Amino acid sequence: MFIPVTDKIYLVAPYERGNFPNSFSFYIDDEVPTLIDTPLTFWAQAFQAEMGARPVKRILNTHFHRDHTGCNHLFPDAEVYAHPADIPPMLSRENFMHFYGLDRYADRNVVEGLMSWIQWRPSTVTHELKDGQIINLGDIELTVIHTPGHTPGHCVFYWEKEGLLFSGDIDLTSFGPWYGNVNSDITQLIESIEKLINLNPRVICSGHKGVIEHNVRDQLNRYLDRLLEKEENVLKALKKPLTLDELVERKLVYGRWGKPEEQFHYFEKISVMVHLRRLQELQLVEEYQGKYRAVNQPPCQCAHM
Ligand SMILES: [Zn+2]
Numbered sequence: 377m378f379i380p381v382t383d384k385i386y387l388v389a390p391y392e393r394g395n396f397p398n399s400f401s402f403y404i405d406d407e408v409p410t411l412i413d414t415p416l417t418f419w420a421q422a423f424q425a426e427m428g429a430r431p432v433k434r435i436l437n438t439h440f441h442r443d444h445t446g447c448n449h450l451f452p453d454a455e456v457y458a459h460p461a462d463i464p465p466m467l468s469r470e471n472f473m474h475f476y477g478l479d480r481y482a483d484r485n486v487v488e489g490l491m492s493w494i495q496w497r498p499s500t501v502t503h504e505l506k507d508g509q510i511i512n513l514g515d516i517e518l519t520v521i522h523t524p525g526h527t528p529g530h531c532v533f534y535w536e537k538e539g540l541l542f543s544g545d546i547d548l549t550s551f552g553p554w555y556g557n558v559n560s561d562i563t564q565l566i567e568s569i570e571k572l573i574n575l576n577p578r579v580i581c582s583g584h585k586g587v588i589e590h591n592v593r594d595q596l597n598r599y600l601d602r603l604l605e606k607e608e609n610v611l612k613a614l615k616k617p618l619t620l621d622e623l624v625e626r627k628l629v630y631g632r633w634g635k636p637e638e639q640f641h642y643f644e645k646i647s648v649m650v651h652l653r654r655l656q657e658l659q660l661v662e663e664y665q666g667k668y669r670a671v672n673q674p675p676c677q678c679a680h681m
């Protein structure tokens with residue numbers, strides 16, 4: 377699919393649906409022909425066919441995940457921009473595994489399954505993105521907004537004049553925000569989504585949902601609510617002390633697991649660990665004798681004054 381969004385911006389997809397592991401890229405046909413993200417290598421041929429002979433001078437990557445950087449290598453002469461916090465896993469397989477926690481928390485099955493499926497390969501990066509930086513493409517000027525949480529270096533790109541935001545994986549899907557890497561950070565993710573709610577864009581070009589033009593702010597609010605609901609459910613479950621494994625089995629993050637189950641189990645576990653880290657920082661949960669439990673808040677501070 378190669379679908380116009382404006383007279384210079386096109387949605388590019390090797391497959392008509394954008395839900396993971398598919399994704400949407402956006403092509404900007406300006407003085408500096410630019411791609412926002414590229415899909416998984418798995419789609420390389422179809423992506424190339426959609427792009428045809430169109431030139432690409434620059435790639436702006438919202439973050440390091442393979443469904444957003446997988447086909448960077450098809451454009452060896454293009455400049456590639458990424459945030460410094462997300463560059464290490466684009467350059468080295470070891471760093472990629474480390475960001476996913478695969479070197480510490482996964483068994484061999486999960487590691488082999490995931491790594492062969494996503495076909496990791498290095499991507500060159502030529503330029504670093506900075507929060508507030510203006511990227512001039514000709515008619516279109518994009519402001520870089522650093523929106524960490526999903527990954528440490530996740531960025532979105534805002535065409536202020538038209539109120540149009542390329543939002544990467546702050547993607548407004550009904551699943552809600554994803555935080556299944558060991559260095560995902562829910563507090564940062566909440567702040568990043570709030571930043572976009574305050575920005576109040578007119579249009580969002582999402583990496584998995586495509587072009588969203590209606591009720592954008594409401595959809596951002598609902599998206600944030602999905603995350604807060606999951607956190608609330610974790611807290612509720614911990615009224616009774618549970619081990620990490622017991623909490624994972626409740627499937628509070630994914631709801632249900634697809635296939636292969638060991639991969640869903642793995643990402644459920646990491647997501648729960650990310651929740652627990654934040655809830656412990658907030659002193660809402662404590663670890664006690666190998667189990668986690670919600671901390672009872674003192675009923676009334678004033679009684680002790
Ligand atoms: Zn992602």
Ligand SMILES: [Zn+2]
Pocket residue numbers: 396399441443444545583584
């Ligand atoms: Zn994605």
